[in-house]
Amino acid sequence: MEIDRIIGRRIEKGRRRKGLLQHELGAAVGRSESWVSQVERGVTALDSLSMAERIAGTLGIAVHHVLAFDVRYQAAPATAPARVSVPAPRATHPLSTMQSSDAEDSETMLRRSFTLGSLAGLTAAIASLSPDARAQVSRPSGGIVDRATVRELRSIGASYRRSYKSFPASSLVPVAHDQVQLVISLRPKDQPAHLRNSLLAHMAEMAALASALLSLDLGDPGQADAYMDLGYQIAKEIDSQELAALILAGRAFRTSYSGDPAGGLDYALAAVDTAERGASMRMRAWTNAVASEMHAYAGDHHGFRSCLEQARVLLSGSMDDDRWGGIAWFDLSKADAYEGGNLVRLGRYVEALPSLDKALGQLSPEMLRHRCTAYISRAEAHAGAQNIEAACDDGHAALALVAQVQHRETLRRVIALHRGLRAHKTVGTRSLGEHLIDTRTLLKTTGSTV
Structure with a gap:
């Protein structure tokens, strides 16, 4: 690429002005003489921002200049100085x-x-x-x-x-x-x-x-x-207990969805414990809801009920949302969605439907991802209750939202739903299969398909 050749020429010029040979520059930044030669000829591109900083620091020139911001982007800082001293690589790392x-x-x-x-x-x-x-x-x-x-x-x-x-x-x-x-x-x-x-x-x-x-x-x-x-x-x-709880809860989903429900529960309970040590009230409520889902995955009805009730109790109290560091939002409507989804995981399909109806009636229109997961949960509940056409209708609704937000986990669940319904050979099941093919084709370019 032309930009790589421009970067290479600037590095070569800076190296020569500094009086360094290629192997000397390579030694200074932890790379070989051959690598430096390839970068200077534009054959190899720089592979990280930190490497650009190391080279700039060694040569005593600005990172913006090394990376040719003036060529790449009109919005590049126009006042960047020609020379800047950059600390050693280890010290430049923010952590x-x-x-x-x-x-x-x-x-x-x-x-x-x-x-x-x-x-x-x-x-x-x-x-x-x-x-x-x-x-x-x-x-x-x-x-x-x-x-x-x-x-x-x-x-x-x-x-x-x-x-x-x-x-x-x-x-x-x-x-x-x-x-x-x-x-x-x-x-x-x-x-x-x-x-x-x-x-x-x-x-x-x-x-x-x-x-x-x-x-x-x-x-x-x-x-x-x-x-x-x-x-x-x-x-x-x-x-930060707020951030640690957020990450641990994310680990719970990641672990459970990868086929380790017991490990997912361990992470979720760790998130609850961490949140209790100083996180915001909404974070404490959400981590309890996550733990309720992990209990349901593990087949523990009592644990699911206990954690979800604690989440609702916390949501009914005074909030300190200026401290909320979570993703999107969590409120009572989402707690209802957790309840319905958890009952589906426990095989209590008919019991799940009222909670999911309530959640979908209360979730705000802009909460597309939350509505997406609520629709697929209700579709699964209808399928378990042998309401085949209702299950297909909710599957269609979930897919329409998957196409907008690219929620791969919901797509996976709709695929599993359709496979379970195919034997009925109804107009609805055939239509859902066609919608699935269209959605997977649409999302193929994003890497979201399964």
């Missing part, structure tokens, strides 16, 4: 105060998920800020970010987390990733403690959002695990 193994795991995740194409999103993330905030984050590294900019980033992050209710997964994952990269570019470790913790909390929330989307919607468990690991490391680093 460098963690244990070495943790920091290395985070670097592995970021290297795996990073592409030069994501820098376009990073520029877009900066461009979406207010002018004052853009001036803050576009400065050379080493400066202090003001409180207003950090507050703006947290507000933007909250809006992205709320968007989980209705936005397509393939649109939100890059946004969440770009926010993680944006926080890295602000070097949280160089900020005062209160700003550093707030920036890292934003980073962890975006990692949690990405992990949920990748796990439940896009079917990429490897990337989902990497983001979960990153989020949990940050939660421990900043001692």
